[in-house]
Amino acid sequence: MIHKHVSCVAAFGAATLLISACESGDVNLQPTNVDNSVDNSMTSTSTGDSSNPCASYANGDETRQGSFDGTNCTYGPSFVSFSNPLTMDLEIPFITGVHIFQDTLAVGEGVSSGAAPAGGAGPTLTIAAGNTLAFLDSSDYLLINRGSRIMADGSPTAPITFTGYTDAISGTAGAEDVQLWGGVVINGNGITNNCSDQQRTDNTCHVESEGQPSYYGGNDNTESSGVLRYVVVKHTGYEVAPGDELNGISFNAVGSGTTVSHIQTYSTFDDGIEFFGGAVNVDHFIGLYVRDDSIDFSDGYVGTVDTALVIHAQTDGNRCVEGDNIGSGRASEGVALDTTPQTNPTIRNMTCILSNSDAGTHDPSEGVVLRRGPQAQFVDSIIFGGYADDVGEDNECFEIDDGVTRDFAQNGNTTMVNTIIACEDPTKDSLGNGDDISAWVLDESTNGASYSFNTGNVIIDDPMNANVSILDSFYTASSLTDASGAAIDLSGIGAVTSGDDWTRNWSYGLHSANQGQALWFVQ
Numbered sequence: 267m268i269h270k271h272v273s274c275v276a277a278f279g280a281a282t283l284l285i286s287a288c289e290s291g292d293v294n295l296q297p298t299n300v301d302n303s304v305d306n307s308m309t310s311t312s313t314g315d316s317s318n319p320c321a322s323y324a325n326g327d328e329t330r331q332g333s334f335d336g337t338n339c340t341y342g343p344s345f346v347s348f349s350n351p352l353t354m355d356l357e358i359p360f361i362t363g364v365h366i367f368q369d370t371l372a373v374g375e376g377v378s379s380g381a382a383p384a385g386g387a388g389p390t391l392t393i394a395a396g397n398t399l400a401f402l403d404s405s406d407y408l409l410i411n412r413g414s415r416i417m418a419d420g421s422p423t424a425p426i427t428f429t430g431y432t433d434a435i436s437g438t439a440g441a442e443d444v445q446l447w448g449g450v451v452i453n454g455n456g457i458t459n460n461c462s463d464q465q466r467t468d469n470t471c472h473v474e475s476e477g478q479p480s481y482y483g484g485n486d487n488t489e490s491s492g493v494l495r496y497v498v499v500k501h502t503g504y505e506v507a508p509g510d511e512l513n514g515i516s517f518n519a520v521g522s523g524t525t526v527s528h529i530q531t532y533s534t535f536d537d538g539i540e541f542f543g544g545a546v547n548v549d550h551f552i553g554l555y556v557r558d559d560s561i562d563f564s565d566g567y568v569g570t571v572d573t574a575l576v577i578h579a580q581t582d583g584n585r586c587v588e589g590d591n592i593g594s595g596r597a598s599e600g601v602a603l604d605t606t607p608q609t610n611p612t613i614r615n616m617t618c619i620l621s622n623s624d625a626g627t628h629d630p631s632e633g634v635v636l637r638r639g640p641q642a643q644f645v646d647s648i649i650f651g652g653y654a655d656d657v658g659e660d661n662e663c664f665e666i667d668d669g670v671t672r673d674f675a676q677n678g679n680t681t682m683v684n685t686i687i688a689c690e691d692p693t694k695d696s697l698g699n700g701d702d703i704s705a706w707v708l709d710e711s712t713n714g715a716s717y718s719f720n721t722g723n724v725i726i727d728d729p730m731n732a733n734v735s736i737l738d739s740f741y742t743a744s745s746l747t748d749a750s751g752a753a754i755d756l757s758g759i760g761a762v763t764s765g766d767d768w769t770r771n772w773s774y775g776l777h778s779a780n781q782g783q784a785l786w787f788v789q
Contacts, residue, residue, distance in 0.1 A: 374414030383413030407448025420496030441782030455484030458543025490523030503535025591639030603639030652729025
């Protein structure tokens with residue numbers, strides 16, 4: 267059994283802020299299955315104390331409200347926790363300070379057996395634009411259970427930020443610090459190949475999520491789990507359960523009815539964004555200083571990631587993209603790599619900037635790896651390793667890692683169009699017919715095969731050559747040239763141009779006006 271004791275003064279030395287809000291005793295975080303025959307819902311909303319701007323709700327005759335210290339609002343475990351989830355709609359109003367949570371912000375009830383709640387049947391968490399939410403303890407996180415929704419609709423001038431206490435309150439977090447808190451987990455009713463056709467039909471698909479046990483999966487790839495727009499998620503990745511370090515944002519079978527636009531994951535220990543099945547589409551994503559994979563997908567994910575800027579830290583970061591059809595555990599159990607429904611996302615207008623470091627937390631800095639049976643489509647993208655010398659032999663920019671995945675590429679189920687790979691180790695592996703991956707990328711088979719589905723691609727294996735012009739900082743260069751100085755006839759590729767910089771104002775770490783340190787490749 268896992269217990270957590272909140273010791274505010276000893277841990278953080280912030281007695282004035284937290285003494286009034288801390289609650290004595292241990293909070294039991296061991297989850298229990300919900301008995302839906304018992305009405306344990308919170309019955310109505312409440313304005314609470316009119317002089318207190320913190321969020322509030324009514325639980326029967328009792329009003330529960332955050333504690334206000336004149337600047338910040340603090341919410342103890344009796345307001346919300348993993349074992350005390352919100353069961354009614356809640357709005358977190360805008361304050362100029364910070365909303366501090368002393369436990370997991372769990373929305374909706376987790377169901378592990380019987381019928382899963384339908385999309386929209388549970389409570390909605392609404393977060394006003396411009397808010398910062400901070401989590402006091404490293405094991406806390408934000409959990410949206412199936413049937414529930416999050417409405418985090420920020421704006422370019424008022425983004426919504428999720429971060430840790432030492433970043434938002436004490437100001438002691440370093441620019442690349444990780445594991446200050448867990449992260450964001452959204453459980454949807456979408457399709458995952460972790461469940462059978464019969465389970466999906468019977469509405470009995472219950473896949474256990476990373477973190478404390480919660481469940482996802484269903485039969486509706488169009489479901490909506492809400493809105494994430496102009497949202498920044500910082501300093502995540504704590505091991506909130508044994509062996510489970512959370513990602514920046516985990517999209518667990520989240521459907522295409524969910525709006526995800528202009529989001530950033532910053533300084534994460536594990537993956538930036540990870541998709542376990544579902545069909546949610548993401549546009550305008552920034553993955554900055556992600557220590558593992560910035561974009562990770564598996565288990566039947568079929569959405570689109572459109573316009574994505576990924577930048578590895580100078581000495582850390584693994585893959586810009588890692589794609590699987592099934593996970594390593596299922597593969598080791600003998601589950602077929604081509605299990606249906608198959609993973610087949612589209613990655614469009616991505617800029618991936620490698621550091622070429624071999625010293626990362628997880629593995630060396632690499633570009634794209636496909637393995638364990640996925641299909642995928644890459645369009646109008648740049649994979650660039652020209653800002654640092656290749657210090658090892660494991661910094662390849664495009665790899666296809668097993669026979670099933672290579673067959674999908676050879677047969678045109680996986681494609682690449684109008685994409686530049688500029689790296690000292692541009693590709694790795696070969697297809698079943700003997701062609702190496704570079705021949706597949708360029709449609710230059712030595713064995714008579716046709717890869718005409720791949721068009722407009724360019725490989726540069728000397729990216730530090732003075733003639734090469736691909737990027738200007740993280741912007742796509744206005745004129746593209748290869749190592750010979752010849753023009754590259756491509757337009758509209760990569761994530762960002764200086765003339766249309768959608769990253770300004772709301773994002774963190776890219777621009778001098780809002781960063782803890784300068785980008786390592788910017789002089």
